[in-house]
Amino acid sequence: MRALAKTTPGPGLDLIEVPEPRPGPNDVKIRVLRAGLCGTDLHLQQWDDWAAATVHPPLVIGHEFYGEIVELGDDVGVTTGGRLAVGQRVSGEGHVVCGHCRNCRAGRRHVCINTQGIGVNRDGAFADFVVLPAGNVWVQPDSITPELGAIFDPFGNATHTALQWPMVGEDVLVTGAGPIGVMATAIARHAGARYIAVTDLSDYRLGLARRAGADLVVNSATTRLSQVQRELGMKEGFDIGLEMSGAPPAVREMLDNMNHGGRVAMLGLPKDDYAVNWGKVITHMITIKGIYGREMFDTWYAMSAMLQTSAELRAAITSVITHTFPAEEWATAFDTARGGQCGKVIMDWEA
Ligand SMILES: [Zn+2]
């Protein structure tokens, strides 16, 4: 089969022929139809410090996908109660947890201390086939298009972050209008926020956020949030912050614009350590919570339920997908994603 792989420790990727993966007794083999390109994949391609410290080539990369079950491991029928079948269309939770650490045993699998990520720690989904433990497979209804199914992983990041606290009537600040920030904006709108302001340095991406439901979009290069608050008629500061940029200046400005007692959920990964005004966090009694991945599987149920009954949210989430390339044109897909004049970039493995 074809697979987009990191073959040696160093920059670059190769589309190579490899044997098809074989499912273990509790695994499912899936034919990949679409796959989403993520910032993580760009880091892996460029081989930065994080990639060098984390990845052991050879490795098939990719963790956002939608496909069709083609084979079940021998025990899957019993262990899943007959829930899975060949031919089903599915997405997959890319975090494979250990099942025996304290958090796993307590049902908090998203905070497993031994998590292995597909496409990072084990072979991933930029390939014609991927193998995943049966418990990680999420069956999709016909109403979910292959493209939409391929972005359930980042949609899950957005959902996990945005639904940390009740949104009804709250003023929400989203810093970072990449695909996850745009999707979080759509979820905040769906979940009843009053005003949603989104910041970024790219007018293109701010346009996507606007279409997904932002009341105000702010280019941080030219406009200050304090100004925007006045425009919206806000008097006391934002109630909820969703940090999607990993950019220290964005975080500092967010903390400067939160109401006392504000709550901040942080998903954007910074490159390096940085300073923030902890005095403000303390005296304003701001809650900061780090978010990673998706809750298994509450986030998945929430995503599916929200999309099922809201055509508006389905359209808003789909609108984040701006480019689709055949898998053979993976290099163009990566260049496009790196260029930033895009939302979500999808690779079509059927083409
Ligand atoms: Zn991703």
Ligand SMILES: [Zn+2]
């Ligand atoms: Zn565990």
